[in-house]
Amino acid sequence: MKADALKPLKARFATLAPREQAMVAAAGAVVLLALLWWLALAPALATLRAAEGQHRLLDAQLQQMQRLQAQAKAMQAQPKLDPDQAMRQLEDAIRQQLGVSARYSIAGDRVTVTLTNTQAPALAQWLTQVRTNARALPGEARLTRNAAGGWDGTLVLTLPPR
Numbered sequence: 001m002k003a004d005a006l007k008p009l010k011a012r013f014a015t016l017a018p019r020e021q022a023m024v025a026a027a028g029a030v031v032l033l034a035l036l037w038w039l040a041l042a043p044a045l046a047t048l049r050a051a052e053g054q055h056r057l058l059d060a061q062l063q064q065m066q067r068l069q070a071q072a073k074a075m076q077a078q079p080k081l082d083p084d085q086a087m088r089q090l091e092d093a094i095r096q097q098l099g100v101s102a103r104y105s106i107a108g109d110r111v112t113v114t115l116t117n118t119q120a121p122a123l124a125q126w127l128t129q130v131r132t133n134a135r136a137l138p139g140e141a142r143l144t145r146n147a148a149g150g151w152d153g154t155l156v157l158t159l160p161p162r
Contacts, residue, residue: 081135083109086159089134097126101150109159111136115143117150135160 013021081089090111094102101118104111115123130136136157143153 075132075135078135081160083159083161086134086136087111090130090136090157090159093126093129093134097122097129109161110139111157111159113155113157115151115153115155117146117148117152119150123151130157 013024016024087106091104094104094113098113098115098118101116101122102113103116104113127138131138136159138155139158140156141153143151143155146152
């Protein structure tokens with residue numbers, strides 16, 4: 001069936017002068033090469049060019065994941081913490097890191113910390129410290145950025161079970 005569809009084209013091509021036939025063949029070859037470039041070679045070359053950058057990005061992500069894994073394993077290997085000791089660690093961290101910008105209330109194994117104009121670096125360092133030393137985990141956070149550049153709101157932390 002395809003051969004029947006090409007018959008008129010072959011007949012028309014046969015009626016062309018040899019010079020015209022060569023030009024049509026050359027134009028067809030150029031179109032074929034362009035299609036080959038756009039469909040096969042250009043995407044492959046673009047992927048090859050981007051591969052090094054993606055490889056570096058993935059290596060950085062892998063290293064970060066390995067650091068987090070090592071940190072998690074170190075935390076799991078720590079001995080169990082007495083709830084009273086965890087509370088003391090948390091209170092000490094609040095006094096040392098947050099000072100007067102934080103108030104807290106205790107309800108069982110949950111501690112609600114109210115922040116007023118707490119600076120971001122102090123808050124980040126405090127969260128790291130209470131997670132590591134007191135083994136307190138943030139459960140809820142309602143924080144807003146204030147006009148002075150600090151953080152206001154509440155954090156609810158869960159201490160290790162009794």
